[in-house]
Amino acid sequence: MKYKRILLKLSGEALAGENQTGIDAQRLEQYAQEIEKVVQEGIEVAIVIGGGNIFRGVETVGTGIDRVQGDYMGMLATVINGMALQSSLESHGLFTRLMSGIKMEQVCEPFIKRRAVRHLEKGRVVIFGAGIGSPYFTTDSAASLRAIEIEADVVLKGTKVDGVYTADPETDLNATRFSNISFEEVYSKGLNVMDMTAFTLCKENGLPIIVFDMNTPGNLLKVVKGEEVGTLISVD
Template sequence: MTTPTDQSPKYKRVLLKLSGEALMGDKTHGIAPDMLEQYALEIKKVVELGIEVAIVIGGGNIFRGINAVESGIDRVQGDYMGMLATVINGMAIQATLEKHGMYTRLMSGIKMEQVCEPFIRRRAVRHLEKKRIVIFGAGIGSPYFTTDSAASLRAIEIEADVVLKGTRVDGVYTADPEKDATATRFSNISFDEVYTKGLNVMDMTAFTLCKENGLPIIVFDMNKPGNLLKIVKGEDVGTLITM
């Protein structure tokens, strides 16, 4: 039985975008077990509210395709290597979520049946309807597209209510808050304002996809415990970007 103090979730289905670097914790590369645990427990609180959760995670903690050129590796080859890194991260978060009693499915933009399912939109939606957490790996399966683009595209395909972009900072600022102490945070901002002010939210392809499809984005600090839960309940956390 609900009480007047209970707060119903604002969203039914969300896509959570995490950076691969966030999994490093205090390390210089790789995966920090304590970060996996922290993220899994934060996600569990949301799942227990009945919210359908999809996840896209980057691979920068293992390999970043765009930096491959510096090593003499062809950009296309490097991007595919980066996609494989996202699958490794996806397997890691999958294992941790399941350890805490959640049901998951890892789906890949590149076929690798022994490890995960190929991405099929209808199957992904069915998994979500069955309250399974769906983790999308390998980007969109093509080079030259970032995991931000993958997050935007997958969110549109599964008809998510919002893209939740977890970062190290608590929203979108007038300037880089790590470099400018006078920078102020926007609570709400429009897509057009982000364009005109030249603010860095995500890559332009990903951002435009969200704008053209009317898909809101919330940028927030994923490392602060409780933030994810507050957002899905509709509390003022991070920066909401809408039309």
């Protein structure tokens, strides 16, 4: 295996499957199976999941809901998704821990770096919910920050697209996919990978990012093995 400890970033919208909102049971089961395969290989897995399938704080503009309040609502949505994923993983016999940037002891542990690392060392899948616990920061930023804190080898951004393209492949038929690209090239070409805060955190700490299609069975394990799946973004 090329990577020993990974941070898997999943979007909330991905959990909705073909639906626009909510949690799709088939997609949840698929993700649990993919993660189980990786854990069985002895890989330490941490996960950050978004909440866009339930609520997005940035969409509160003009609704009468304050932006800060909306962001906190979005954080709670990520905890709901984390609880769903936790239950699905445990149904496969995996040991898990759900840790939150906001204290809510009845459903999850507060995030403590040393405790998170210890869980990973014991083979538990650690799910980070509620972002970093502060408004105005996306779950992309939470993924980058948590990956740095737990000293992950790589950030794996699982999406419905199989990598980073020169343009949006859904609207531009001439768009081509990069197999490898540097942080500087992503900046200069204005490519949309993660929000700027998250992306800069990875760049400054030399933490590689791999963008890949999480919905294709077997892709997650292939990425962890070091096979050429998706797009690798690195310093070089």
